[in-house]
Amino acid sequence: EDKVVQSPLSLVVHEGDTVTLNCSYEVTNFRSLLWYKQEKKAPTFLFMLTSSGIEKKSGRLSSILDKKELFSILNITATQTGDSAIYLCAVELNTGFQKLVFGTGTRLLVSP
Amino acid sequence: EAQVTQNPRYLITVTGKKLTVTCSQNMNHEYMSWYRQDPGLGLRQIYYSMNVEVTDKGDVPEGYKVSRKEKRNFPLILESPSPNQTSLYFCASSLAASGGAGGELFFGEGSRLTVL
Numbered sequence: 001e002d003k004v005v006q007s008p009l010s011l012v013v014h015e016g017d018t019v020t021l022n023c024s025y026e027v028t029n030f031r032s033l034l035w036y037k038q039e040k041k042a043p044t045f046l047f048m049l050t051s052s053g054i055e056k057k058s059g060r061l062s063s064i065l066d067k068k069e070l071f072s073i074l075n076i077t078a079t080q081t082g083d084s085a086i087y088l089c090a091v092e093l094n095t096g097f098q099k100l101v102f103g104t105g106t107r108l109l110v111s112p
Numbered sequence: 113e114a115q116v117t118q119n120p121r122y123l124i125t126v127t128g129k130k131l132t133v134t135c136s137q138n139m140n141h142e143y144m145s146w147y148r149q150d151p152g153l154g155l156r157q158i159y160y161s162m163n164v165e166v167t168d169k170g171d172v173p174e175g176y177k178v179s180r181k182e183k184r185n186f187p188l189i190l191e192s193p194s195p196n197q198t199s200l201y202f203c204a205s206s207l208a209a210s211g212g213a214g215g216e217l218f219f220g221e222g223s224r225l226t227v228l
Contacts, residue, residue, distance in 0.1 A: 004154075034216070034217075041221040041222055042116075042219035042220060042221045043155075043202070043217075043219050044219070045217070045218075048216065088154070088155065090155075097143070097160065097162050097168075098143050098145075098160075098206055098217075099157075100155075100217065102147075102155040102156075103154055104153065105154060
């Protein structure tokens, strides 16, 4: 069974801290790994990773994929209260259509 | 503005009363999908559609129906809702039905459904 596991389940940090969110996967046919941020409503896209070892970066957020060890991390530096959200990891399978398997998410709370 | 629009956003209904959640996208996307999100279970796919008149079951299709008569619309139908269908529902779309190209799913804002 295809599986995506995120850790920790939840996390509370102080503004200015750096956090690392983890996503490991076991899937039959990997195509890509995606990170989404979910605040109070719709998940919004952060990154798509397809190749090992190549860091994707957007402002204070960065992510990297390790296809040998089957995991990805999402780093957020100098956290702000606006980073408080659920962070979702999803693996896209290499099927004939766009099939995503989602993790349960990491709930991040950044306190002022 | 590019968006996926769902309605209603909130609904409380009773067991057995048929309801439809509408979903519309204005990005000319081929692929559309419905997910439900439950605590501790993450997002699970209900149905998806690769194009007009092409739909298929996802991981949790029981109790749901869909249709794709036009490219922009993908309604989710609950013929006889039950309390275990109480959930947060998301419609999503993407450009390429085969995935890979971009890979990004665009989500609607969610419909919170409560079945009493």
